[in-house]
Amino acid sequence: MAPLIYDPVCFPFQSLFNNSMKINNSLFVDVEYDKRKTTQVQLKKTVLARISDDPGLALKLKDTFQLDCRVPDVWRYSFWVQKGTVVGYLESPAGPRLPYSNFEDVDSNFAIEEKVILLILESPHVEEYFLDKGRLTPRGPAQGTQLGDAGGALREYGCEILSQLNLPTGKYALVIGNPVSYHASLSWMQALLGLGVGPQNKLDAVVRNHVWKQFWSLDVIKDDFLKRCKNLKPVRILNCCTKILKPHVTCVLCKHGFNNVLFQASHPAYTWNVGYGKDGKRKGVAVTAVNCTQCKTGSHK
Numbered sequence: 429m430a431p432l433i434y435d436p437v438c439f440p441f442q443s444l445f446n447n448s449m450k451i452n453n454s455l456f457v458d459v460e461y462d463k464r465k466t467t468q469v470q471l472k473k474t475v476l477a478r479i480s481d482d483p484g485l486a487l488k489l490k491d492t493f494q495l496d497c498r499v500p501d502v503w504r505y506s507f508w509v510q511k512g513t514v515v516g517y518l519e520s521p522a523g524p525r526l527p528y529s530n531f532e533d534v535d536s537n538f539a540i541e542e543k544v545i546l547l548i549l550e551s552p553h554v555e556e557y558f559l560d561k562g563r564l565t566p567r568g569p570a571q572g573t574q575l576g577d578a579g580g581a582l583r584e585y586g587c588e589i590l591s592q593l594n595l596p597t598g599k600y601a602l603v604i605g606n607p608v609s610y611h612a613s614l615s616w617m618q619a620l621l622g623l624g625v626g627p628q629n630k631l632d633a634v635v636r637n638h639v640w641k642q643f644w645s646l647d648v649i650k651d652d653f654l655k656r657c658k659n660l661k662p663v664r665i666l667n668c669c670t671k672i673l674k675p676h677v678t679c680v681l682c683k684h685g686f687n688n689v690l691f692q693a694s695h696p697a698y699t700w701n702v703g704y705g706k707d708g709k710r711k712g713v714a715v716t717a718v719n720c721t722q723c724k725t726g727s728h729k
Contacts, residue, residue, distance in 0.1 A: 492564055492620065493610055499552040499566040501536035501605035501656055502526060505586065509595045514587040521601065528558065529568040531579060536660065542601035545590065546662040548677060549578060549604065549695065550669040551612035551640050554627045564616055569604045572697070581700035585713070588704060592715035593664045593691060603660060607653045607669065607677050612640040637672055644676055654684055666715065667692040682720040690718040 505518035523534035555571035557564045570578035586602070613636040615627045643649050657665070665686055669677050674692065681690055693715045694700070703713040 492616075497557075497564050497566060497611070498609040499556050499569055499606060500526070500609070501603055501660075502529065502531075502533035502568045503536050503539040503542075503601050503603050504531055504533055504570075504582070505602040506542075506599060507587070507590065507602065508599050509590075510597050512594055512596075513591045518583065518586050518602070526568050528565065530555070530571045530573055531568070531583075533568045536603045536605065536656070539601040539603050540660060543598060544660045544662040545593065545595075545600050545602050546657065546660055546665045547582075547602060547604050548665065548667045548669055549606050550673050550677075551606050551608040551610065551636065551643075553611075553613045553631060553636075554615050555579075557611065557616060557627075559616065559619055559626075562620070564611065564620065569606055570696070575701045575705065576698050578695065578697040581696040581698075585696075585700045585704045589666075589693060589696075589700070589713060589715060592693075593666065595664065600663070603662070605656060608640050608643045608649060609652075610643060612636050612643060614639060633670075633672075637670075640673055641676070644673075650680055654680070657681070657684075657686065662686075663689060665690050667718070668695050670695050678718055678720075682718070687718065687720040690720075691715055692718055 503521050503523070506521045507518050508515050520532035521534050521538070523538045526533045526535065549569055552566065552569065555577065556567055556569060558567065559565070570582060572579045573583075574580045575584055582602075582604070590600075590602070613631055615631065619626055665681060667674055667677055667681070667690065671694075678690065678692065681687070693713055694703075700713050703711050
């Protein structure tokens, strides 16, 4: 299958990582390290360290960023709302199941005639793929099943989160999607290069954020995301992208007319379990309507 962006034979990894710089034969990148300062953090990733040294790397990894390695948006649950509160359970929708998903997911296109709540994450990580004959095969978004994972948290705490969206009485479809549908965390890269049998499970946020921003800088990626949003015509969008990346998505959505349906919350992985169950205190997770003043002033950039 043809790639979305580039000829896979000459995939420009140098361009993808164009904010990187070589210092003492180590690869560094400017990142938002914390609220107080921007610093240079060494990327201790085999795949990054070999970008300049291995001319065959593009050939080895070319499949990772092709269309058939893109994780699709899914319709995961249907649910009823009465007087603003979700009643009953989150139910699996009717329709043909995605073959490799850990949940009873249906392709998001089957939800077009429904009243859609679009929940946005940021990009696929480890559980969203499996390795088949040396090639990444997508399962779907939010595939982790434990309470500390995005998928498990959605199943366990979704009713309490969705009840904060001020929804009119009726039936709704919960669709899950990623603004960047490709493997930005690079956690499967060592396995793809034959340097291990599985992924690196611990997320390296420095790498993920950097690669995600390089993808997001491409118009074709943003245009694809907006096309998916417009196709679904969501009555609510819940931006649960991680903190550093969230403003990038919010700004694009506001500028393209979604500001009146846009809400935000923390990413469901880990934080929802802390808020609703892990420590027994049930502090909750805040869901807030988005104020687009930041977009108008340009402060999201």
